[in-house]
Amino acid sequence: MNYQIGPWQFISNRCVITSNHLERELDPLLVKLLLHFIDKPQQIVSRQELIESVWQQSFVDDNAINRAISELRKQLAHPIEKAPLLKTHYRKGYSLTVIPERLTQANVSKESANILPDSLGISAKNEEIATATTSQPVQRKNSKKFLIYSLLVIICLCFLVWFGLFFINAPSSEKIKQITVNKVASTWNIGSEVHPEMSSDKQYLAYTNVEPENDIMHAFVKRLSDQREVEITYPGFQVSILSWQLNQHSVLLQATNLKQQKCEMVLVDLSQFPVIGEATLIKKCDLRYTGYAQVDESGEHIYYTEYKNEHEGSGLYKYDLELKKEFIVIPPPGVMYGVIMPRLSHSGSKIAYVLSQKGKPFSVFSYNFETHETKRLFKAKKSIISFAFDWLADDKGVIVFEDSELSTIVFDENNIIKRTLTVTPAISPYYIAVHSDNSLFYSENMTQAYSLIKATDPFGDNPEYEALYKSDKDEYNIAEIINKEGTAHVFVSERSGSSQLWLSQNGLTKQLSFFNYDDGSSTFVLGGLRASPNKQRMIFMKNKGFSLYDVNAQKFYPFEEFNKHKIVSYIWSKNNDSIIYVKRLGSKNILAEFNLVTRDTRVIEGIKANKLISDSKGNGYVTNDNQLIRLSDRQSWELPKNAKKSVAYGVSKDYFYYSDSISRVARLNLHDQTIQDIHVDFRPIGFEVSSDNEILFTGAKYKDMQIIQISWDE
Known part of the structure; x- marks a missing residue:
């Protein structure tokens, strides 16, 4: 359905508003908002009504509503239209200041027809659409079922052409x-x-x-x-x-x-x-x-x-x-x-x-x-x-x-x-x-090379750094497992031409996985290795999907239950039978546990979580904006100021480790709250901490390279 809203034509099936040579694309949320205001022109719509009808939730954060209204008002702003089309009524709500007109298919401007996006498979021949000028006022008593059905169709179409949260003209x-x-x-x-x-x-x-x-x-x-x-x-x-x-x-x-x-x-x-x-x-x-x-x-x-x-x-x-x-x-x-x-x-x-x-x-x-x-x-x-x-x-x-x-x-x-x-x-x-x-x-x-580095007594008087499993290609992300021959390290390497898992044990290194990458993916498509506390299983990410590796069976299994969520962070539970994870749902993080035996999911209430960490014994911790919290007893520690800006974390029985991924690594003593801070001569991208506070780093250094000038003739 198409509408004339002041100076704009709203072409709902394309999620765009157009005016002369201007075209702005709206994301699905803004489309839903605009349709709701169209259905109630020049009426004050309360925030609670928007929560129930647009977000269809019982609660929405005020900041999310403010951002959405602000973005919609910004997109409806027109160079020649001085008065705002979307008005705020203090402590009451919002209203559309004009009465929209519903346009028939023939009313959509010829200019709009000529710029329909290729991604919808619509031919440029649509310029032959007639240009009749009949229009009719919007009927305020539209069927609610029809509106809901229209919204679902519109949102599906929008996702085909929409990327990000910005408003675009596609070349x-x-x-x-x-x-x-x-x-x-x-x-x-x-x-x-x-x-x-x-x-x-x-x-x-x-x-x-x-x-x-x-x-x-x-x-x-x-x-x-x-x-x-x-x-x-x-x-x-x-x-x-x-x-x-x-x-x-x-x-x-x-x-x-x-x-x-x-x-x-x-x-x-x-x-x-x-x-x-x-x-x-x-x-x-x-x-x-x-x-x-x-x-x-x-x-x-x-x-x-x-x-x-x-x-x-x-x-x-x-x-x-x-x-x-x-x-x-x-x-x-x-x-x-x-x-x-x-x-x-x-x-x-x-x-x-x-x-x-x-x-x-x-x-x-x-x-x-x-x-x-x-x-x-x-x-x-x-x-x-x-x-x-x-x-x-x-x-x-x-x-x-x-x-x-x-x-x-x-x-x-x-x-x-x-x-x-x-x-x-x-x-x-x-x-x-x-x-x-x-x-x-x-x-x-690819200006930097990645390698695995073992740090022994890094906060002591005589720290030692040892390069592990070094090759001419990048190595990163490491986890410790135990198989029939004893303790071994599994890590990611690109030495064979693509990101693969490798196993190092008793002085020998061999390729563990032989994944195909048909989508042309590059570095870091494989990572996020997390071994279970008993070292018998491992979860990891391959591209956007998750997989499990059974150490004794030496087999890989897809972990499809995670693929349908936006997983932010994950660890194993101490019992080895479940995965604790943080998923992003809208603007909120949800902390939950998935049982691998029963395939049941349990939401963990009362803890705000951004990232999950576990120590070598399988004890789980979460970090949020201000705290480190131990899951077993919910004991908490205030995060140091610099830790709040950090992007890499680790934990042991006595210390909480954090890094800025530039050159600094620090640790907070969980008993006396003292902080130690060191500088390393590589970028500490990520790390794992052992029970004796030995650290296995993924480090990065710049490669030797030149700036090149190119020229061409057409």
Whole structure:
């Protein structure tokens, strides 16, 4: 059913609102909200009514309602419509301020018919739809059953075309064609050279160099005309490149001192290159900050992404450097990882960014500062994360890479036109910097190598670190089992060309699994190894599914009961017969236990849980925003401040371990509440703690690599 709502046409079967050349796509929740308001035009609808009729629950968090109403109001905002179409009545509810008109199929505009998405299989021939102008008022006494049925159909259709929580215009595309590129190395320093950034006038290339052995970062700037290069330093800190100030010869650095846990964003003047000018502290940053930031042309604002709450994902923020005040540009979308890699267009009127959701393909969006309109410019095909996009000159479009497919998205007055080229020889960029319409610099994907490291007495006076099961390929994630021959380690390795389980015992290492990956998945498709307390079984994740391994039978079994839930964290129960898990349901986490013998599920009430941890004896613990709680007796400990921001945890009888996954590992003594803190010379991605407080780490180090320039002819 289609409606005219003020200046907008609402095409319900496509989940979009359109007006002239504007089109905004609505997610399923907003569609349900809008249909409810349409059914009650110019009536005040209470929050309780929305909870019961739209969410169809007995309780919904106030913040969830506020976000949904705010998003719907934002999407209904129109450049020429001053009064809001959705009005808030203080302590009473909300109302639609106009009376919608129901449109017959013939009323849908010709323009709307021409831009129906290909994903619904609708031909462009729909432009032949008649353009009669009859309409009729919405009947307020619509059948409730018909409305519910319509909602179900609409939601199903929406999920076919909807991604993320943003409102989009999908670009048209043409047949993929292959091009041959010329590749030239552009940097020659020893180390891992990553993250190329071009100045707005294309005269200078900035990049980060990482020493491969100790992961110390350096920042370099090269003048392309004569290849003159300078290193930028900031006393007491390691520095890495973030971006160039828009249309200026100043480069923004992220300066970090890991041992002192300091992080700063610093702007360095290079207008007198090769003389390095004054360095200005822009703002402090979070040590976990690994994204991107950029200062606008006037130097009044900096745009950046940041996690405020791990479960909400990253949002896009603007910081007023004079007022020292932060503003939200794009709110956190409620998914991991969220908004990342914002880039200002050359005019400064738009900002583009990557929206990445864990386990799903990424998209590139643009946001217009003047119209507040968000458009999706590109959607990836594979479930990968990539920062490989940049603006073309004069705001005329963007270039995006997905593996070896180069997509050029060009804007004309009325449309978004996408061209996709397959690059040969094959490359896999992670960052790119556009030099011209047919030339760019890139640094490779997979910048880091993963290995297993055993730490003995890491918090003592003489810590020892030993590399385990080292090969030329990545190793990660480790669990201890006991089979007929005794104790063994199972870990993930890519040494045979794909992620497989390997078994190491009595000095011998052999491949345990022979999984096929037909979907083109890359690193970390296999992981999450959790061995039962008796070491006889193991649960793990393969892609998006779960599996069990029986140690004695040496067989793998699918664990399909978990595949239908959004599992956040899981451990074995102490009795070895059940799995305790945290699943995400809407905006809430549910703690539950699944019995492998009876196949029954039991919800564990009264405990708020974000993550689950178990010690070597099988004792289970949960962490939430503020506490560590032992499941057996519900004894709790207050989390240290830094532990609340940590992403890797472990536990033993006496200690709670946590890490920022950058360089710091700490432990809280559960008896006297004292804290010990150490620095390691690798990134501690994850770890397992033994009963004698020996730690098995998954560590990461940068590879030796160069920045490459490619050019091509079409």
